[in-house]
Amino acid sequence: MAKKIVVLNGSPRAKGNTSALVAEFKRGAEEAGCEVEVFLLDKMNIHGCKGCFGGGRNEDHPCVQRDDMDKIYPSYRAADLVVLATPLYYWNFSGQLRTAFDRLFAVAECDPNYRNPIKESVLLMAAEGDEFEDALQYYQHLTGHLGWTDRGHVLMGGVMKVGDAKGHKELDAAYELGKSIAPQ
Numbered sequence: 425m426a427k428k429i430v431v432l433n434g435s436p437r438a439k440g441n442t443s444a445l446v447a448e449f450k451r452g453a454e455e456a457g458c459e460v461e462v463f464l465l466d467k468m469n470i471h472g473c474k475g476c477f478g479g480g481r482n483e484d485h486p487c488v489q490r491d492d493m494d495k496i497y498p499s500y501r502a503a504d505l506v507v508l509a510t511p512l513y514y515w516n517f518s519g520q521l522r523t524a525f526d527r528l529f530a531v532a533e534c535d536p537n538y539r540n541p542i543k544e545s546v547l548l549m550a551a552e553g554d555e556f557e558d559a560l561q562y563y564q565h566l567t568g569h570l571g572w573t574d575r576g577h578v579l580m581g582g583v584m585k586v587g588d589a590k591g592h593k594e595l596d597a598a599y600e601l602g603k604s605i606a607p608q
């Protein structure tokens with residue numbers, strides 16, 4: 425059966441450096457026989473979590489807020505692997521990714537013990553510099569808390585403007601990482 429992959433791309437730039445990593449990862453994963461769905465979060469109508477602890481009543485739209493997260497929830501539930509793709513913003517994930525990720529809590533609320541669905545995960549990041557330590561530690565903390573299995577990361581430093589990713593070896597690494605996600 426084809427492995428299902430959901431990519432949460434938190435870059436506001438559809439043709440930027442994070443998106444270049446996503447494109448190569450996707451190419452590799454599809455060649456390996458996976459199904460890949462990419463959500464460009466910045467182009468979607470996604471509001472911040474209200475912290476109401478009132479979700480989880482409907483599996484199709486588990487959050488009390490009704491917005492474009494309703495497009496992500498079914499894909500997220502079905503996914504075997506979740507890719508967190510984001511530019512480095514102030515040593516962390518972008519707000520777009522953080523905002524969407526908070527809203528996935530509503531899926532855990534469907535379980536009486538707030539258990540999260542078990543997934544595999546990948547981290548793809550781009551930055552002007554190369555200070556990824558805090559973001560990587562956060563990713564490891566987050567996925568460890570969720571009980572997810574980390575399949576690897578690609579961190580591409582030295583890229584600022586759209587197009588800077590061209591020729592960077594991390595694009596090859598993203599392709600290879602995608603290719604390594606074999607169907608189950």
Ligand SMILES: Cc1cc2nc3c(=O)[nH]c(=O)nc-3n(C[C@H](O)[C@H](O)[C@H](O)COP(=O)(O)O)c2cc1C
Pocket residue numbers: 435436437439440441442443510511512513514515516550551552553554555583584585586
């Ligand atoms: C608000 C903001 C914060 C940023 N913070 C950092 C940072 O802490 N470290 C860094 O190396 N680059 C930082 N950058 C640069 C971006 O990470 C870099 O331009 C990256 O290539 C953008 O990825 P994108 O093309 O996918 O949008 C920041 C850029 C913005 C707009």
